Amino acid sequence: MKNTLLIAVLAASILAAAGDIYAETISGTVSGPAGKPIGGVMISAFDKGHRKFVSVFSQGDGSFVIDGLRNVKHDVRARLMGFDDEWSDGKKPGTGSLEFKLKAATGDDLQDQRPASSGFSMLKFDNQRDKLNFKMMCSYCHQVGTVGFRTPEQPVDWETMVRRMDGFGGLYRHTQKTIVKRLLGAYKDDAIRKWPVFVPPPAPAGLAAKARITAWELGKKLESSFHDLELGPDGLVYAVNISKHRIVTLDPATGEQLAYQLPRGSYGPHSIELANDGHMWLTICASGQMAKFDLNTKKYTICSSAEAPAKRGSYPHTLRINPKDPEGLIWYTDAGRNSCFSLHPVTLKVKEYHLLKAHQAVAAGKGESRGITPYGLDFSPVDGTIWYSKLNGNRIGRIDPRTPNGDIKEWNPPFRGPRRLHLDQNGIVWVPGFASGVFGKFDPKTEKWTVYDLPDAENQIPYALNVDPGGNVWICGTGNDTLNRFNPKTERFVEFRLPTRSSRPPLAPPP
Incomplete structure (x- = not known):
C-alpha cells in the first residue's frame, strides 16, 4: 500500500x-x-x-x-x-x-481507514455532559481517534498530551482524574484489536459523485501549518502559515508559491480577509497585533489589536470586513478577552466593544465555562450589524455599529460550542455547534432557533460553516474529512468526501 x-x-x-x-x-x-x-x-x-x-x-x-x-x-x-x-x-x-x-x-x-469520528466513538464516558466537555477542551485543533492521535504508548505519554491539550484547565476535575485510563482503555494496541470491524459507509452517489476537487500542497511537508486563506483580486490564493509566521501565495494557473515573512516581533497569523481597498488584513494572534499586507508593494503595516495606549491585544482571532461599509472598518474578535474590536484601515484607530457578562445574555445558562473565548464573527448584509460567537461562553451576540456603545445583545444557543458562524443573504445567522455535532439557524427577528444534526452528530466536531451565493450552507465535516452542503429550502444534505485523510478543513469554501 x-x-x-x-x-x-x-x-x-x-x-x-x-x-x-x-x-x-x-x-x-x-x-x-x-x-x-x-x-x-x-x-x-x-x-x-x-x-x-x-x-x-x-x-x-x-x-x-x-x-x-x-x-x-x-x-x-x-x-x-x-x-x-x-x-x-x-x-x-x-x-x-x-x-x-x-x-x-x-x-x-x-482499520486505518476508520475516520476520526468513528475512532472517537470508541472512547467511552459516563454521560453526555462529560463527553461534550472533552470534545470542547481536547479537540480544538486536531481530530481525536486517528492513527496519529493514538501514538502515545505509556500512561506518562498520555498524561503529557492531556496536559498540553487541556491548557485552559477546562476539563472537569473528575474527568482529569480518569481520562488517561479511559484513553488507554480505548486506544492502546490491545484495546484497538477488540474494536468491532469497521463497516465503511456507502460509496458516494448522485451529486456527491459529480464533484470535482482541485487541491494543492502548500509549504514544506511536515512543517507547515496553514489556517485561513483568501482569494485575491489578482487571482492568487493568499494563505496564512500560523506556525512559520508568513503569508504564502499560490498561483493556481502555474503552481508558483511565494512566501512573505512577517516582520520580526509579529507571530502567529491566524485569519486573513480582503479589505475594501483591495489589500489583505490579518489577525496576528500570538503577538496581539493586526497587519495589513499591501498587494502591490508586498509590505506589511503592523499595529496593536488593542485600543491605545495598549501595545498589544490578547489573541485577535477572526476578522470580517463589510464590503458595503464606506469606512471599510476591520472587525475582529479577541479570543483572550471578552471583547470585539473595530479598526479603521487608514487611521489605524481601534475601538473596543466590551461584551456582556453571562447573566446579561438572553436565555442564559448556568454561568460560563472557564474562558469566554469570543471566536467567530460576521456582518449582516441586511442591516450591517456585527455578529459574533463565544466558543466557551456559549453565546452568540450582536453589535450595532450605528450606536455609540454597540447596543450589544447576546443569546444562548440550544447546543454546545458555537464556533465560526456566518449570515446568509436574508440576515439569518447560521452557527456550527462544535461540541454537540450540530448546526443552528437563528432568526434575529423572531429570536428563534432551528437546530439540525449532522450525520453521526455525537462524534462530529463542526469547526466552521459558510453560505454560498445560492443560499446553501456548507459545514465542515471536521471529524470525518468531508464537507456537507445543506439546502435550507429542502433541508437536504449532500456529503462530499475530501481526498486527504485527517484533513480537518477549517472553512467551507463556496461551490
Missing part, C-alpha cells in the same frame, strides 16, 4: 477562477474483486511539478474522466473506503485508458 502525506488546501472553485488553460485528459474504469464496475470511487491525478491534484469520482458504470490536466506524467490513485488504494504511476494524459481493479481491505489496512 502506498502512503502519500499531503498538506493541501481544498479549493473547489479556484480552477474555474484560474481559467481552463490545460486540456489534457486521463480516463478509465474501476471494477471490484468480482469484476463488476464500481461507482463513487475517488480518482485523483497528482501533478508533482505543480504540487497539485485533481479528484473526480467514478460513475455507476465504473467510468471516470479527469480533464483539464497538463501534458505531463501524473500519479493516479483510486480510493474508496473498504478497499485498498490502487495506484498507476507515471501516467501521461491521452495514452490509453486506465483500468483499476480494487481489492477489499482487511485487517490493519481496513
Whole structure:
C-alpha cells in the first residue's frame, strides 16, 4: 500500500477562477474483486511539478474522466473506503485508458481507514455532559481517534498530551482524574484489536459523485501549518502559515508559491480577509497585533489589536470586513478577552466593544465555562450589524455599529460550542455547534432557533460553516474529512468526501 502525506488546501472553485488553460485528459474504469464496475470511487491525478491534484469520482458504470490536466506524467490513485488504494504511476494524459481493479481491505489496512469520528466513538464516558466537555477542551485543533492521535504508548505519554491539550484547565476535575485510563482503555494496541470491524459507509452517489476537487500542497511537508486563506483580486490564493509566521501565495494557473515573512516581533497569523481597498488584513494572534499586507508593494503595516495606549491585544482571532461599509472598518474578535474590536484601515484607530457578562445574555445558562473565548464573527448584509460567537461562553451576540456603545445583545444557543458562524443573504445567522455535532439557524427577528444534526452528530466536531451565493450552507465535516452542503429550502444534505485523510478543513469554501 502506498502512503502519500499531503498538506493541501481544498479549493473547489479556484480552477474555474484560474481559467481552463490545460486540456489534457486521463480516463478509465474501476471494477471490484468480482469484476463488476464500481461507482463513487475517488480518482485523483497528482501533478508533482505543480504540487497539485485533481479528484473526480467514478460513475455507476465504473467510468471516470479527469480533464483539464497538463501534458505531463501524473500519479493516479483510486480510493474508496473498504478497499485498498490502487495506484498507476507515471501516467501521461491521452495514452490509453486506465483500468483499476480494487481489492477489499482487511485487517490493519481496513482499520486505518476508520475516520476520526468513528475512532472517537470508541472512547467511552459516563454521560453526555462529560463527553461534550472533552470534545470542547481536547479537540480544538486536531481530530481525536486517528492513527496519529493514538501514538502515545505509556500512561506518562498520555498524561503529557492531556496536559498540553487541556491548557485552559477546562476539563472537569473528575474527568482529569480518569481520562488517561479511559484513553488507554480505548486506544492502546490491545484495546484497538477488540474494536468491532469497521463497516465503511456507502460509496458516494448522485451529486456527491459529480464533484470535482482541485487541491494543492502548500509549504514544506511536515512543517507547515496553514489556517485561513483568501482569494485575491489578482487571482492568487493568499494563505496564512500560523506556525512559520508568513503569508504564502499560490498561483493556481502555474503552481508558483511565494512566501512573505512577517516582520520580526509579529507571530502567529491566524485569519486573513480582503479589505475594501483591495489589500489583505490579518489577525496576528500570538503577538496581539493586526497587519495589513499591501498587494502591490508586498509590505506589511503592523499595529496593536488593542485600543491605545495598549501595545498589544490578547489573541485577535477572526476578522470580517463589510464590503458595503464606506469606512471599510476591520472587525475582529479577541479570543483572550471578552471583547470585539473595530479598526479603521487608514487611521489605524481601534475601538473596543466590551461584551456582556453571562447573566446579561438572553436565555442564559448556568454561568460560563472557564474562558469566554469570543471566536467567530460576521456582518449582516441586511442591516450591517456585527455578529459574533463565544466558543466557551456559549453565546452568540450582536453589535450595532450605528450606536455609540454597540447596543450589544447576546443569546444562548440550544447546543454546545458555537464556533465560526456566518449570515446568509436574508440576515439569518447560521452557527456550527462544535461540541454537540450540530448546526443552528437563528432568526434575529423572531429570536428563534432551528437546530439540525449532522450525520453521526455525537462524534462530529463542526469547526466552521459558510453560505454560498445560492443560499446553501456548507459545514465542515471536521471529524470525518468531508464537507456537507445543506439546502435550507429542502433541508437536504449532500456529503462530499475530501481526498486527504485527517484533513480537518477549517472553512467551507463556496461551490
